[in-house]
Amino acid sequence: MGRLGSWIVSDTTLFLFVALVVAILVIGVAVALVIGSRGRALPPADTVDRRLDDLREHPEAEPTPTGDGLEPALPEPGEIDEADTDNVEPPAEGDLAVDDVTTAPEVEQPAPTAGRLVRLRERLSRSQSSLGKGLLALLGRDRLDEDTWEEIEDTLLAADVGVTPTQELVETLRTRIKVEGVVEPDRAKAILREELIAQIDPSYDRSIAATGAEGAPGVVLVVGVNGTGKTTTVGRLARVLVADGDTVLLGAADTFRAAAADQLQTWGERVGVPTVRGPEGGDPASIAFDAVKTGKEGGYDTVVVDTAGRLHTKAGLMDELGKVKRVIEKQAPVTEVLLVIDATTGQNGLTQARVFAEVVDVTGIVLTKLDGTAKGGIVIAVQRELGVPVKLVGLGEGADDLAPFDPEGFVDALLA
Ligand SMILES: Nc1nc2c(ncn2[C@@H]2O[C@H](COP(=O)(O)OP(=O)(O)OP(=O)(O)O)[C@@H](O)[C@H]2O)c(=O)[nH]1
Known part of the structure; x- marks a missing residue:
């Protein structure tokens, strides 16, 4: 009985041990599957970067067509016949290629565009011969006589403003300064500012049309x-x-x-x-x-x-x-x-x-x-x-x- 008992005990222990190992394996596989499927479900927001990384790591690998434009599905190099471009077949090979990304350096973070014009102010303010300084010095004179107005005109022409805009600008400045009886330099500067802005025309739409319509870039x-x-x-x-x-x-x-x-x-x-x-x-x-x-x-x-x-x-x-x-x-x-x-x-x-x-x-x-x-x-x-x-x-x-x-x-x- 003692012997039989010890066999039973050791059989049971063995059985429990095997069952435990099997259970651990099953749980392990299940966890791996869950993690794997989550990985595949990642949103493609960084598709380009990830594919660039893939290409960097495996530059010799054939690109898989994904429709994201990274594969070199390009027309024959050389002259293109406009008539043929309606039905251009994507050729398998060609000299044209999306850039070789194997040597791509670290991706930089461009600076925001807001406030960049301030740099121009810093640069121009160091220049003693700038258009603004020249005009302000002339408009600040005690007497704005004919000679001074001629100098103002010459200054504008020398600064590439162009003949017609120069004439218009001088005409408007003369009229406003006379009609408004301007004597203080600050007021003259304010009028000059308004008239220069008017010449540059703030009503233009200066945004870059970088967005396409109907799915096109x-x-x-x-x-x-x-x-x-x-x-x-x-x-x-x-x-x-x-x-x-x-x-x-x-x-x-x-x-x-x-x-x-x-x-x-x-x-x-x-x-x-x-x-x-x-x-x-x-x-x-x-x-x-x-x-x-x-x-x-x-x-x-x-x-x-x-x-x-x-x-x-x-x-x-x-x-x-x-x-x-x-x-x-x-x-x-x-x-x-x-x-x-x-x-x-x-x-x-x-x-x-x-x-x-x-x-x-x-x-x-x-x-x-x-x-x-x-x-x-x-x-x-x-x-x-x-x-x-x-x-x-x-x-x-x-x-x-x-x-x-x-x-x-x-x-x-x-x-x-
Ligand atoms: N100081 C200064 N230099 C600039 C500016 N923009 C471009 N450059 C310089 O002007 C030079 C010519 O620029 P590129 O972009 O090669 O000119 P491009 O018109 O493409 O010339 P091609 O390729 O020969 O047609 C380069 O040395 C630029 O760094 C700028 O706003 N200020």
């Missing part, structure tokens, strides 16, 4: 002469849009300058934005088309397209930009055409502006390098010339030195 086409700061502007605009919470894709359709696509890609990578690019010297329309197609299929909010701006002949430029725009619009309407002008080029900048405005329907102006000139008057002249508003201004070479333009902030900076 907003398409921002950036045009302008080489060296004005187009690529830099596209990069900085991407940062502004990312800061606003938009998903952005870049199109490197400036295939003329070898380094432009690399430069653009680097800008994009800094804020986790992919770039669609093509072979050097390739067809810009093909790349623009592909970028917008990828942006549309991937559900991006905005596609920003950089273009080459060589002014070989007006006809050549017209052909190229016209084609880029037409081909893009087979995918989605272009919502904004931004013309980039270098503020330091004065009259030359205006001549360029005229040519571009004849070629494409410019909807907004980006005035770069405003930090490099004390002549803020170009803002007034270029708006008058084209009848479209200055929407953004470049205030330096830094990544966040692109500011939304606002007439009051600008005039206050001029008169500081």
